[in-house]
Amino acid sequence: MLDFHNEYVTMPDWLMKNENYTPLSDKDSFINKSIFSLLKVLTKIRMQSSYAEERNLVNVNFRVFFTFALIVLLSLSRNPVFVLIVITYLLLVCAFMPTIKMIQILRFSILAALFACIILLPAYLGGNAYSFIMIPSKVFATVMAVSILSSSARWDSIISELKRFYLPNILIFVLDITIKYIVMLGEFSLNMLYALKLRSVGKNRSKYSSLSGVAGTMFLKSREMSEEMYCAMECRGFTGEYHVYKKFNIRLADFFYILINVGIVFSFIIFG
């Protein structure tokens, strides 16, 4: 008998003995795989936000603006020379990035271009070789431009820059909060999977119900978090207007960047 909470409570016998347990085998590698995938995504997001913005001396404003302009010009262009100039420029920019980033950007861009090639294969077989070359090249350049931007600037900086493109406040606000909550909910779900892993000490006959439990709790948690955040914002005087405040400094690197991009715009005017 052990004294507990001013009452006499008997500790169950099984709790006083060491457990003599031999685990039963089960196919539950899905938990480890899910943990690994989630960790990979969270690490990617954290690395993205911790990526030194200072590495890139050019102001995010100009990078967002000229990336957007480049995509528009690429889609309007009908001349392979212009597309080639843009691809050369983007490959040069990519060459100055860290090797891991460079590989990621190239892999992603090549995959997108290959996918476009497969889609356009019937056009090539039908005799339209121009589209077969131009469209995948444009896809390659566009995906590369966006990848360079997203891996060289923090997502929250990019989102706040969208304000200058007259995007509605509420849209910017939603994007901003989404990025933040992906990380928070990701960490919460990671802890849930850890808990599931720690307690999966044998054969689970209802794996799907455990996973649906995790998903259900995640849903409730996200709803609770959104309600709490809305209340907190209301308490702080939020009226639906979301303002972005940012200091704007032009540095020497910005002039060079603008110069190069103006050159690209001119090459579009010349080659079309």
Next chain:
Amino acid sequence: MIELKEVYYSYHGINAIRNISLEIKNGEAVTLLGPNGSGKSTLLKIINGLVFPHRGVYRFQNEDIHQKRLQDDSFSKSFHQKIGFIFQNSDSQLFCSNVFDEIAFGPRQMGMTEDEVDKRVNDCIDLLKIQEIMNRQPYHLSGGEKRKVAIASVLAMNPDVLTLDEPMNGLDPKTGKWLVEFLRCLSRAGKTIVVSTHNLDFARKISNRAILLNGSHSVAADLPTDNLLDNIELLKKVNLLD
């Protein structure tokens, strides 16, 4: 039982644990003390085999614990049965549709018959005095009730070691007092208890040994709890006191 030798761990190049060596014997009640960000939670994650040291050795019951060893499914399950972890946020620990199933999750996995499962769950429910919430959904319980269900769900697997991460967070004084007495009771029953906290009063009440981590993520002191907590200068030095 638990042995760490010159253990290092870092998150994205930032040190979380630096050169930690310690040994926890069977039946000990130990608190990990330290200011926020000193590495207490990371140390508990290492002890539970959720993350692995980047350098150094972790041994549990004379077995080396590393990533490759825990890839052995049978060993991993046996290891996780022997060491239970109560998370800081009980919400992330509860995923079943009602309290009974939550507590029965572990025993059912261990291949017990439904009669044995019923006995174990009911014993845990009696022990933690949570009869009235037995059929409720865990997510809609109060903070203290969730903590009790989380403890019951781990206890039902009868682990040799119970690790708790900041268990006093968010508990009202009455539930806090209950937790102190409950942990003392488990300790007397022979369970090894490892608790991370920055609540000095709680540490004094539940443990006979305290390990103090400092801002450099290493061990600043490893002393009997009373001796450590009476060393005000040391506690000030590690920013646990003003």
